[in-house]
Amino acid sequence: MNAARERIREKKRIVVKIGSSSLTHPETGDMDYIRMEKLVRELSDIRNQGKEVVLVTSGAIAAGRKVLNCSSLNGNGERAMAVKQACSAVGQARLMMTYQKLFAEYNQVAAQVLMTKNTIVDDLNRYNAHNTFSELLRLGAIPVVNENDTVATYEIEIGDNDTLSAVVAALVGADLLILLSDIDGLYTDDPRKNPEARFIGQVDELTKELLDMGKASPGSSVGTGGMNTKLIAARIATKSGADMVIANSRDIGVLHRILDGEQEGTLFTAGRDENFNLREFVERLHR
Numbered sequence: 001m002n003a004a005r006e007r008i009r010e011k012k013r014i015v016v017k018i019g020s021s022s023l024t025h026p027e028t029g030d031m032d033y034i035r036m037e038k039l040v041r042e043l044s045d046i047r048n049q050g051k052e053v054v055l056v057t058s059g060a061i062a063a064g065r066k067v068l069n070c071s072s073l074n075g076n077g078e079r080a081m082a083v084k085q086a087c088s089a090v091g092q093a094r095l096m097m098t099y100q101k102l103f104a105e106y107n108q109v110a111a112q113v114l115m116t117k118n119t120i121v122d123d124l125n126r127y128n129a130h131n132t133f134s135e136l137l138r139l140g141a142i143p144v145v146n147e148n149d150t151v152a153t154y155e156i157e158i159g160d161n162d163t164l165s166a167v168v169a170a171l172v173g174a175d176l177l178i179l180l181s182d183i184d185g186l187y188t189d190d191p192r193k194n195p196e197a198r199f200i201g202q203v204d205e206l207t208k209e210l211l212d213m214g215k216a217s218p219g220s221s222v223g224t225g226g227m228n229t230k231l232i233a234a235r236i237a238t239k240s241g242a243d244m245v246i247a248n249s250r251d252i253g254v255l256h257r258i259l260d261g262e263q264e265g266t267l268f269t270a271g272r273d274e275n276f277n278l279r280e281f282v283e284r285l286h287r
Helices: 003-008 033-048 060-067 077-105 117-121 123-138 161-172 208-214 227-239 254-259 278-283
Strands: 013-018 052-057 110-115 142-147 176-181 243-248 266-268
Touching: 003 243, 003 266, 013 033, 013 161, 033 052, 033 077, 033 142, 033 254, 052 077, 052 123, 052 161, 060 077, 077 110, 077 142, 110 123, 110 161, 117 123, 117 278, 123 142, 123 161, 142 161, 161 176, 161 227, 161 278, 176 227, 176 254, 208 227, 227 243, 227 266, 243 254
Parallel strands: 013 052, 013 176, 052 142, 110 142, 176 243
Antiparallel strands: 243 266
């Protein structure tokens, strides 16, 4: 176990992000309740260790899409945006209801927090959001965060929950961000297409080569993120003073192994930048 992995065992405020493709059955697009239950059990046990936990979850639009029989959300324009927002309105309620029930089984209190870009860009909104998170964590609750897709338009959306989770980590002063995805970590190329792609276990500096490498990586058909969004998240998290790990959600138990310092996923080590301005960074998204 190297020193960077050893330090993970001491982390106290942890943000965990899980994507849509990790919460749904690939064959049907329906919610995978067994996987959700395992996630909640893991997070509850981490909370019982005295650590503070924030969950950033996708899945609202996917859940609503199934209920409303919206087979595809592809396309642009007001119609496509309206369908997406309708799916989110239905799906977010179902998603949060499920989390509330599951967390209650482990004597944990889940609190819904919905955000847009304006939550960070507007100084008063950001101040209030910070205070809300701080109080929820002080009271022992587990904030469950998602983008407010019901009202978010292109101009005010963060756009993906990889980036959102890093923004949350910076906002709450987390010392660790874990991205659970459908890939084992960072590779030199897409391993699903290139069998010669090499796995990268630790990144101590986000070079231009690494950032360029992620730009060609597409996301899943269920969610919105690819490797590019994860590298953007790594920039935000590490510059804000948090380590970040990308790991495969295939086995939710990977969370405990990461927190035990085991060599799981790709670790991006923190390198706090005192000149990093979260508001300005978020404001530039999509420009």
